[in-house]
Amino acid sequence: MKKMTTVMGAVLLAGGVLAACSDADTTKTEETPAKQETEQETAKETKQETEQAVDQAAAPEQEVEKETTEPAKEETKDETAVKEVEAKGIYNGMADPHTVEINVDGEDQAFQVNPDSEEMKKFEALEEGSEVTFVYQTKGEQMTITQVKAVAPKAPKQEVEKETTEPAEEETQGETAVEEVEVKGIYNGMADLHTVEINVDGEDQAFQVNPDGEEMKKFEALEEGSEVTFVYQTEGEQMTITQVK
Structure with missing residues (x-):
């Protein structure tokens, strides 16, 4: 009987030990998921705080860029408008x-x-x-x-032309008036009281002569067909003898 009692006590003791171990495992198993969940929540909160800090750090830079670029565009637009x-x-x-x-x-x-x-x-x-x-x-x-x-004011066109052309015309007329040419030809006779006809280089030409001058007297005394050397000047289309040599 005593032996049986001892065995029963041993069985109860073993059962108590197993029960304690089972409770300890259960407690450990229950504590582990809770701890893991807490650590995950802590990591998540840390990540969110880090992202918020990064966003806050980047936001001023964006505001600074906006402040520095927008006025430049406005300034360029104003400069273009008032140029x-x-x-x-x-x-x-x-x-x-x-x-x-x-x-x-x-x-x-x-x-x-x-x-x-x-x-x-x-x-x-x-x-x-x-x-x-x-x-x-x-x-x-x-x-x-x-x-x-x-x-x-626009300068009158006629006055400008007059200023530019008249001196040239006067100069041309002056040069024509004093230009004299010496030639030799065959005297053909009188065409009228102030004109004589002379063949120069095979061509009959009319020359004016002062009817009261010494040159006209020489022509009146000259026989037709005679050779004559004379000097004449040209004014427009008119040739006037100034000297009979």
Whole structure:
């Protein structure tokens, strides 16, 4: 009986040990997933905090770039809008109520003008062909005149031609008047009281002679068919003998 009791005690003791081990394993098994879940949540929170920190660090850079680039674009646009150029050209006339045509550096160009402005009144009063100095600004392909600085009235064409041609004509006439030529020919006789006919180089030509001069007396005393040497000058188509040699 005592032996049996001892065996039963041993069995109960072994069962208690196994039960304790089982509880310990169960506790360990239950604690491990909870610990893993906690670590995952901690890693996830750390990752989110890191991403937020990176975004916060990048955001100021983007704002700085936006601040530095947008004003530059606006500044460039403003510079283009207000850029003005001064030019000089020849006014060709009105193309329409708000457009004038001006030849600049040999090229005809169209410029816009405010039809109600003082500049348009100046163009309306300006004669075509006049020289004009003006200021314009460019927006895209459109050129708009903002100021007319000076105008030079067109010089009368006839006066210019007269100034350029008259001296030349006077000089030519002067040279013709004093030009004298000496020739030899055969005297054919008198054509009238102030004209003699002489054959020069096989061609009969008429020469004027002063009827009251010594040269005319020499011709009156000269026999037809005689050879004569004389000097004459030309005025237009008229040849006048000035000397009989």
